[in-house]
Amino acid sequence: MASFYLRIALTLFALAGGIEDRPGNFKIIGPGGGGAMFHPTISPHDPNTVLLNCDMTGAYISHDGGKSWRMFNLRGVVEFFVFDPRDKNTIYAEAGGLWRSQDNGETWNLVYPKPASLKGVKMSSDHSDEELIADPNPLGSISAMAIDPENSKVFYVAARNRAKDSYALYTSGDGGESWVKVDDLPRLATRIYVNPFSTGTDKSLVVAGLDFIEMRSASPAARGKFPCRRQSRLPIFLWVFSRKHRQCFM
Helix, strand or coil, X not given: CHHHHHHHHHHHHHHCCCCCCCHHHCCCCCCCCXXXXXXXXXXXXXXXXXXXXXXXXXXXXXXXXCCCCEEEECCCCCCEEEECCCCCCCEEEECCCEEEECXXXXXCEEEECCHHHEEEEEECCCCCCEEEEECCCCCXXXXXXXXXXXXXXXXXXXXXXXXXXXXXEEEECCCCCCCEEEEEECCCCCXXXXXXXXXXXXXXXXXXXXXXXXXXXXXXXXXXXXXXXXXXXXXXXXXEEXXXXXXXXX
8 A cells, every 4th residue: 555655656746847857858759668678770761760679579660750669579689770771661680580671660571591491499598588590500690780882782790600609790792692701700799880982892891899890891802900999998989981091999
């Protein structure tokens, strides 16, 4: 009974203006639920289209700037969303595998691993810890992705082979139908950026993890690394692209 009256008192206190606005005038626009929310991603084609996900496999999409949300589920916990740079209706999401929507988030299909290669599903603890078992599975689990701004069929992904505990950079030139290994990576990568000033097939890439950042060529024959100046211990970095200069901070 005491907790009931406490809830009533807190509600009246809030309605009376006893709770101050959040710092920076941030407002909750939803969605909310039992768990943390991650990876808010805004469409480069339409600022009203937003995606995010929670820690228990649910994902959400809004087409009206957060006024309303629709929940969808890709079985696993979403690790990232990527919008096609040229087609506003095509979106990618990594959730146990790489998924693609070609109707602005309404329906989703598995790109990698290929559905025909699936052998089963491994669930170590609960439904938020699910792994797709596939054979063949040359990439393993994808941790980061970027799409060539000039050609939407060219993908760059960072992947981890759990069995070998190794990491590598891969590229695809046919929208995920086939893959070529570019080079090994030192550790798990969580971000890939494409230099918009690099042209042709030999794109300049930035590959970054929580404790490393490198500039690499997308071509296996001409790879390179670019050292960064560490400014703090936080896993935050800034990469500035220009036609003549390259600079990054961690």
